[in-house]
Amino acid sequence: MATFFDLQAQNRRKTRIVVVCFVLFFIWLGMGLDLAIYYLSGSSHSVYALSPKPRKHFYPVFTVIIGLAGIGIAWWNVSNAPNTVLKAMMARPADKRRSAQEMAFLNVVEEMSIASSIAPPQVWLIPDPDPNALAVGMREGDYHIAVTTGLLNVLTRDELQGVVAHEIAHLKNQDTRLMTTLTVLVGLAALISEFVARTRLRLDWDDGDNRDSRIGVVILILWFLSVLLAPIATNLMALMVSREREYLADASSAQFTRNPEGLAHALEKIARATGPTASVKPASAHLCIASPEATDLSDDSEPGWFATHPPIKQRIQRLMSIGRAAAPAA
Amino acid sequence: MAITLIVLLVLIGIVVGVGIMAYNRLVALKGQTENAWKQIDVQLKRRHDLIPNLVNAVKGALQFERETLEAVIAARNTAVATAASATPATAGQVAAAESALTATLTKFMAIVEAYPELKATSNVGQFQEELASTENRVSFARQSYNDTATEYNVAQKQFPTVLLAGMAGAAPAQLWEIAEESDRAVPTVDLSLKK
Numbered sequence: 001m002a003t004f005f006d007l008q009a010q011n012r013r014k015t016r017i018v019v020v021c022f023v024l025f026f027i028w029l030g031m032g033l034d035l036a037i038y039y040l041s042g043s044s045h046s047v048y049a050l051s052p053k054p055r056k057h058f059y060p061v062f063t064v065i066i067g068l069a070g071i072g073i074a075w076w077n078v079s080n081a082p083n084t085v086l087k088a089m090m091a092r093p094a095d096k097r098r099s100a101q102e103m104a105f106l107n108v109v110e111e112m113s114i115a116s117s118i119a120p121p122q123v124w125l126i127p128d129p130d131p132n133a134l135a136v137g138m139r140e141g142d143y144h145i146a147v148t149t150g151l152l153n154v155l156t157r158d159e160l161q162g163v164v165a166h167e168i169a170h171l172k173n174q175d176t177r178l179m180t181t182l183t184v185l186v187g188l189a190a191l192i193s194e195f196v197a198r199t200r201l202r203l204d205w206d207d208g209d210n211r212d213s214r215i216g217v218v219i220l221i222l223w224f225l226s227v228l229l230a231p232i233a234t235n236l237m238a239l240m241v242s243r244e245r246e247y248l249a250d251a252s253s254a255q256f257t258r259n260p261e262g263l264a265h266a267l268e269k270i271a272r273a274t275g276p277t278a279s280v281k282p283a284s285a286h287l288c289i290a291s292p293e294a295t296d297l298s299d300d301s302e303p304g305w306f307a308t309h310p311p312i313k314q315r316i317q318r319l320m321s322i323g324r325a326a327a328p329a330a
Numbered sequence: 331m332a333i334t335l336i337v338l339l340v341l342i343g344i345v346v347g348v349g350i351m352a353y354n355r356l357v358a359l360k361g362q363t364e365n366a367w368k369q370i371d372v373q374l375k376r377r378h379d380l381i382p383n384l385v386n387a388v389k390g391a392l393q394f395e396r397e398t399l400e401a402v403i404a405a406r407n408t409a410v411a412t413a414a415s416a417t418p419a420t421a422g423q424v425a426a427a428e429s430a431l432t433a434t435l436t437k438f439m440a441i442v443e444a445y446p447e448l449k450a451t452s453n454v455g456q457f458q459e460e461l462a463s464t465e466n467r468v469s470f471a472r473q474s475y476n477d478t479a480t481e482y483n484v485a486q487k488q489f490p491t492v493l494l495a496g497m498a499g500a501a502p503a504q505l506w507e508i509a510e511e512s513d514r515a516v517p518t519v520d521l522s523l524k525k
Contacts, residue, residue: 100455107463114373115470117366117478157462258473 007248011174014241015181022185025230026070029192030063032223037062039216070188077184082136082144085183085287089279091124091146101152105160109145112165115256116172121145130277131155131270134287135167135176143171148277154269162253162263166289169252175245176287182238183284189230196227242286243310250315254322264319271312352491356498359482363503366475370506373471374413374428377464381406381435388457391448398438405431428468435465472506479503 077084096103106123113120121135121143131151137143145167147160155163170176254260270290277292285292291309309315385399392399405427412427439461448454483502486495 100459103456104459104463107459107466111463111466111470114369114467115474117362117369117474255477256470 007173011178015174015178018178018181018185018237022074023067023071025189025226026074027063027067028226029070029223030066031060032219032226033062033066034060036216036220036223039212039219070192074185074188077188078138078181081138081180081184082142085134085136085180085284086124086144086146088281088284089126089128089146091126094123094125104157105147105152105164108157108161108164109168112161112168112256115165116168116252118168118172119143121168121171125149125152126279128277128279129153130275130292131273132277132280132292133163133167133289134280134284135170136180136287137171137176138180139177143176145171148279150273151270154273155266158257158259158262159266159269161257162259163266163289165253165256166249166263168256169249170245173245173248173252175249179238179242179245179287182234182241183287186231186234186238189234193227193231196224238286246309246315247318250319251322254319260319260322264316267312267316267319348490349494353494353498356482356485356491356494356500359478359485360498360500363475363478363482366471366478367503370468370471370475373464373467374409377431377468378406378410378413380460380464384457384460387453388442391451391454392442395438395441398434398441402431402434402438405434432465432468435461439465476505479505 094102094106096106102125105125109123110120119140121137122145124144124146126132126146126148128148129150131148131154133145133147133151135143135145145164147163151163152160170179250260250263253263257263267290277288280288280292286309288309290312381402385403389399409424409427409431412424439458442448442454442458482500485491486500486502
């Protein structure tokens, strides 16, 4: 059985791979443009009017600018991600003096951080009637758990405990670190793609007998394709990672609470609330315990390519089988 | 010749690397186990500190349960005294005092549960939640200690960590178990006479 130790190492490795891929992607964004300019600038026309003399010189202007800017923006976003995500959902800190519900919620989070031996996370409430929950955080000491007010309204204490334990498991396994990084990069890829799609780049070249300018055109076409396809690729990556993590967090939740049925019942209630979680933006969907889109409990088909979560019915079945194995034969 | 040497060096490198990882894993697990053990103490201390406040908060509403309240306070005071003079030799006494306290609290919570009109009073409801959470914290701290200690104990018997257990100063950790037979029994509360 994989321990938390192995899972953390695995997630750290995956986070590094994701980050390296993105650094390479940003470098390609700049370099592709520079190369295209280099090959096209020999001709009488050029892609951009800025080059003073059409001379064959390779200035890696865009490589440096886009590379540095991209890496800088990504780094800044990742380190501020918990704040950004919570603010976008209008989350407010939970307060034990406000209501008995919030007091129980805060207690449950404390209990589960003891059961999992992690530092207690910060606790937030999202004003939204649809039940859902999520965890964000990059490092220990900067962990956050947020649930919707709708969740507190429909769940019993045991069920809430299962949900909170699931979120804490994401934090402890360092899933959130990987997922937060992916969330930011998905957003950034979408932004760049949109920006390029809106830019009218003037494209002139020779009649085609020049070998260099043909290479330039091919590079430019590849560049456009990769920019336009990047959001789809990053999205698929995020989705594949997040689906596999959900089962793991469900199993860890059962380990912490020793009560898999709590989470199973909670998932059932969350699924039965068919409305979408309006305050969760699509970019942060894979941070949530259940897909923020409207759910259908009867659906147990294989998840589609763009599903952020495995079907709830399958998750409940797996949890109930843990429950049966743990309970004495009765 | 050179190839043999390189292969040999690489193999030695791999063995040393695996050894270092195994050693570090044992040391980390030892630290986690010790930390989990201290967490139990922290939660017991928290429970001791909280009980007088909680009892004070509901004393007025629960006049007719004076006896039960006093039993809780008495058990709490015994537990505090035992904990204060605790030495490794008296670990059994500490455990006994704590489980006596747990028993009185369980009984008390069952009594409060039986008065729906009391639960409606906000400070009794809060009191119930705090007490339930305190008990949960203690038992989750124990559970976490047992989980960590089990992982540590298993690692000491597994390959390759077993080879380095002596060097890392690893010794099997004792699991937290219910000591007395009487604690295994679910406490029964008779409420028919209380009114």
